[in-house]
Amino acid sequence: xxxxxxxxxxxxxxxxxxxxxxxxxxxxxxxxxxxxxxxxxxxxxxxxxxxxxxxxxxxxxxxxxxxxxxxxxxxxxxxxxxxxxxxxxxxxxxxxxxxxxxxxxxxxxxxxxxxxxxxxxxxxxxxxxxxxxxxxxxxxxxxxxxxxxxxxxxxxxxxxxxxxxxxxxxxxxxxxxxxxxxxxxxxxxxxxxxxxxxxxxxxxxxxxxxxxxxxxxxxxxxxxxxxxxxxxxxxxxxxxxxxxxxxxxxxxxxxxxxxxxxxxxxxxxxxxxxxxxxxxx
Amino acid sequence: xxxxxxxxxxxxxxxxxxxxxxxxxxxxxxxxxxxxxxxxxxxxxxxxxxxxxxxxxxxxxxxxxxxxxxxxxxxxxxxxxxxxxxxxxxxxxxxxxxxxxxxxxxxxxxxxxxxxxxxxxxxxxxxxxxxxxxxxxxxxxxxxxxxxxxxxxxxxxxxxxxxxxxxxxxxxxxxxxxxxxxxxxxxxxxxxxxxxxxxxxxxxxxxxxxxxxxxxxxxxxxxxxxxxxxxxxxxxxxxxxxxxxxxxxxxxxxxxxxxxxxxxxxxxxxxxxxxxxxxxxxxxxxxxxxxxxx
Amino acid sequence: xxxxxxxxxxxxxxxxxxxxxxxxxxxxxxxxxxxxxxxxxxxxxxxxxxxxxxxxxxxxxxxxxxxxxxxxxxxxxxxxxxxxxxxxxxxxxxxxxxxxxxxxxxxxxxxxxxxxxxxxxxxxxxxxxxxxxxxxxxxxxxxxxxxxxxxxxxxxxxxxxxxxxxxxxxxxxxxxxxxxxxxxxxxxxxxxxxxxxxxxxxxxxxxxxxxxxxxxxxxxxxxxxxxxxxxxxxxxxxx
Numbered sequence: 037x038x039x040x041x042x043x044x045x046x047x048x049x050x051x052x053x054x055x056x057x058x059x060x061x062x063x064x065x066x067x068x069x070x071x072x073x074x075x076x077x078x079x080x081x082x083x084x085x086x087x088x089x090x091x092x093x094x095x096x097x098x099x100x101x102x103x104x105x106x107x108x109x110x111x112x113x114x115x116x117x118x119x120x121x122x123x124x125x126x127x128x129x130x131x132x133x134x135x136x137x138x139x140x141x142x143x144x145x146x147x148x149x150x151x152x153x154x155x156x157x158x159x160x161x162x163x164x165x166x167x168x169x170x171x172x173x174x175x176x177x178x179x180x181x182x183x184x185x186x187x188x189x190x191x192x193x194x195x196x197x198x199x200x201x202x203x204x205x206x207x208x209x210x211x212x213x214x215x216x217x218x219x220x221x222x223x224x225x226x227x228x229x230x231x232x233x234x235x236x237x238x239x240x241x242x243x244x245x246x247x248x249x250x251x252x253x254x255x256x257x258x259x260x261x262x263x264x265x266x267x268x269x270x271x272x273x274x275x276x277x278x279x280x281x282x283x284x285x286x287x288x289x290x291x292x293x294x295x296x297x298x299x300x301x302x303x304x305x306x307x308x309x310x311x312x313x314x315x316x317x
Numbered sequence: 318x319x320x321x322x323x324x325x326x327x328x329x330x331x332x333x334x335x336x337x338x339x340x341x342x343x344x345x346x347x348x349x350x351x352x353x354x355x356x357x358x359x360x361x362x363x364x365x366x367x368x369x370x371x372x373x374x375x376x377x378x379x380x381x382x383x384x385x386x387x388x389x390x391x392x393x394x395x396x397x398x399x400x401x402x403x404x405x406x407x408x409x410x411x412x413x414x415x416x417x418x419x420x421x422x423x424x425x426x427x428x429x430x431x432x433x434x435x436x437x438x439x440x441x442x443x444x445x446x447x448x449x450x451x452x453x454x455x456x457x458x459x460x461x462x463x464x465x466x467x468x469x470x471x472x473x474x475x476x477x478x479x480x481x482x483x484x485x486x487x488x489x490x491x492x493x494x495x496x497x498x499x500x501x502x503x504x505x506x507x508x509x510x511x512x513x514x515x516x517x518x519x520x521x522x523x524x525x526x527x528x529x530x531x532x533x534x535x536x537x538x539x540x541x542x543x544x545x546x547x548x549x550x551x552x553x554x555x556x557x558x559x560x561x562x563x564x565x566x567x568x569x570x571x572x573x574x575x576x577x578x579x580x581x582x583x584x585x586x587x588x589x590x591x592x593x594x595x596x597x598x599x600x601x602x603x604x605x606x607x608x609x610x611x
Numbered sequence: 612x613x614x615x616x617x618x619x620x621x622x623x624x625x626x627x628x629x630x631x632x633x634x635x636x637x638x639x640x641x642x643x644x645x646x647x648x649x650x651x652x653x654x655x656x657x658x659x660x661x662x663x664x665x666x667x668x669x670x671x672x673x674x675x676x677x678x679x680x681x682x683x684x685x686x687x688x689x690x691x692x693x694x695x696x697x698x699x700x701x702x703x704x705x706x707x708x709x710x711x712x713x714x715x716x717x718x719x720x721x722x723x724x725x726x727x728x729x730x731x732x733x734x735x736x737x738x739x740x741x742x743x744x745x746x747x748x749x750x751x752x753x754x755x756x757x758x759x760x761x762x763x764x765x766x767x768x769x770x771x772x773x774x775x776x777x778x779x780x781x782x783x784x785x786x787x788x789x790x791x792x793x794x795x796x797x798x799x800x801x802x803x804x805x806x807x808x809x810x811x812x813x814x815x816x817x818x819x820x821x822x823x824x825x826x827x828x829x830x831x832x833x834x835x836x837x838x839x840x841x842x843x844x845x846x847x848x849x850x
Contacts, residue, residue, distance in 0.1 A: 048418070048419050048420070049503065049506055050418045050419060050499065050502060050503070050506070050512075051506075051511075051512025051513075051515070052414055052415075052418075052512050052516065053415060053418075053419050055411070056411040056412070056414040056415040056418075057411075057415050058411075059407065059408060059411035059412075060408065060411050060412040060415055060427070060431075063404075063408045063411075064427075064430055064431065067476060067479050067480050067483060068430065068433055068434060068480060068483060069430070070449055071442070071445035071446045071448070071449045071480070072433075072437070072445050073449075074445055074448040074449035074454065075441070075444060075445040075448055077448075078448050117354055120347060120350060120351060121351045121354070121355070123347070124347050124348055124351040125351075127338070128344055128347070128348055130348055134595075134599070136351075136352065136355065137595075138591055138592075138594075138595040139355055139359060139360065139591075140355070140359075141591055141594065142359050142363065142587065142591060143359060144534070144537070144538075145534075145537045145541075145587035145588075145590045145591050145594075146362075146363070146541070146583075146584060146587045147537075147540065147541025147542070147543065147560075147561050147580075147583045147587070148541065148542075148543050148544070148561070149541070149543040149561035149562075149564045149565055149580070149583075150366060150541070150561070150564065150580040150583050150584055150587075151362060152543075153366075153564060153568050153576060153577065153580060154362035154363070154365045154366045154369075154580065155362050157365050157369055157577075158361055158362060158365050163365075164361070164365070165361070185358075188358060189358060189359070189362065192358060192359065207693060207695060208337045209691045209692075209693050209695035210695045210697065211336070211337040212336050212337055212662050212682075212689075212691070212695065213689065213691055213695035213696075213697075213760075214697075214708070214712070215336045215337070215662075215682045215683060216660060216661075216662070216682055216683075216685075216687060216688070216689035216761070217708055217709035217712060217760065217761075217763075217764055218683045218686070218709050218712050218713060218764055219683070219708070219709070219712035220683065220712070221338075221339055221340070221343075223712050227708075227712070228697055231699040232698070232699060234699075243435065246435060246436040247435075249438065250436075250437065250438025250439060250440065250441065250544075251438075251544075252438065252439060252440045252543065252544035252547070253439075253543030253544050253547075253561065257565075257568065269438075270438050270439075270440035270441070270544065271440075273440050273441065273444055273548075274440060274547065274548060277444065277447065277548060282447075282448060282451075282453060285444050286444065286448060289438075289440075289441040289444045289445070292438060292441055293437065293441060296436055296437075296438075297436070300436055310699075332679060332680065332681040332684065333661065333664050333678070333679050333680065333681050333682075334681065335664075336661070336662050336682050
């Protein structure tokens, strides 16, 4: 690949192509491609039938279903709340707005294990919110609700950060035009603003989803980790590894990669479609 | 367009109201939902970390951080960040340079590959590293035999940290470098500057804030990574247990104050990262505006 | 519709965009607000359209006070300088927007919407572009679509902010006649803002020359040319 690339770039007077491409491809190979390749190779040597037999057990299906379902719900929540947050931050003036803007990024900066034990302390039956839930006869930590909250936490900033700059770029005249045509403010938001935000919001949704599907650190503390009930797919991989079942771990890893990539592919296609309609951005 | 649209007219008679904005009530309700949601979802967990750490007083918290295992974890985490962040910075600069200064086939594919770690679960990343470098593999077996084990040792932790932070620096640099184009570098070349000199005196000053921003994000993630490190480190107390791994071990042993004290250290680090990042954004808003969509 | 501007003034913070100005606009007239940037012409147009609220003074439509009417209630067809077309909608959907946005009880049935949009596309002589998106149109086509979209709501008046500002000279000349024809066909009271005195003089029945938030002179093009009322007007139309 590098050879073909070099001949094309040689026309450029800019220096550093060989060095830059050399570093890029070497690092990419050693850090990302070779390990992923090793994972796939393990799957191939195990054989499709082996992979399928590992995945096709109730416990693995339950874990995959749980991970993807809750990741999807968390991403949907973040899509709605994140868009609202972006709108409030981009459009409204209120005291402390810039501070709030900074706080949005906290889930990116806070290590997942820290978030995990903090959320557990909050939502466990003896925690601040957990005891409220208990008083109301419910339970949050060690149930799907707890996992959902952790997944919402880790994916929270994505949609806000992708949508906010797009809101800032909307011309006021477009909103005014809608009003002069007789549309109510709500109609304008629904039919003009939201469709303009959709491609960026979908990008944020996809990032949030991808993050939530693979999330481990913030979830295992609050999940309870009961097989068939609150056991997420990444945890199953860890369990298989601890049992030195490399084939089993690889099989689940490959299944997760395949499902993730096909989901992201679908989202990408929706995005390309909606972007083409809008023209740019 | 004039600034007219941004003018807030005070109370007016009739049904007239500012056109491109919501009513006062709607605004207040939306702000309340946003702030309430953030307080519940983000600030409450942060507050709990410090509350739990200080549950038995500040002295207990500080003392727990002075234990041998805690100190070893802190040292290891600093070491891992000190190795993986510069490596990623070099990679990020190289990748951004190649992608923005040259045209070649497969560029979009290369960008996709660089972004790949974002859509791979950290646990899967760790698993992949184990499969490549573990004792059972060809390479791993040979490395262990030659006395240079990767898995359950420092190199594995570093590799895992680099994997999960792989796209950070490149993603911050690419939009900024696209925006700045190639003209300045080309001008410097026509003036007879060497390639290295062009990079140092023209490119680097232009990208330094975005680079710092990327390095900050990369550092925060590298120090806090849990899933990938949990898989490759083997969690050997005092040897391969990073700070996040130590938090897990302490927490599982019901040493709440110790676990949360170490968590508080990482949370403080996160807050400092955020403060620096925000300061950067305020001071260099123009340049960073291009990157605010990761 | 007859429009009466009665002592309208507008401040933005400490800057005065409009000193109190008064102006009657006779029903069915084609009026140009002419002046350099910062003369207050766009502010006056936006106040007429209900996009801005005056600091003092009144606007009367057919003798009735319309100052407090919301932008939606004014039913003013407004064409923006940037056209402000909805990028995610086809030309057809753009034009139909105002009809679809009506509350259900006032909304025409779908067949009626189809019929009206088709008719408007014929009026602007672009019957073939219904399914295109705005980014697939030329500047001149966009301007005409914006005009059709404003006309679709059956406005009581037509307000245009620099309608030819974003076009090159050749297209500009062509579309001037287009606007004149549409005005003559519909008989709508039409006010447009321009900084181009040729455009104002050639197109308008009545030219209002503005400067520094004040009206310098109001008159028919030939009268303004023959007898400029102030040194500013003389200089501006000579330029």
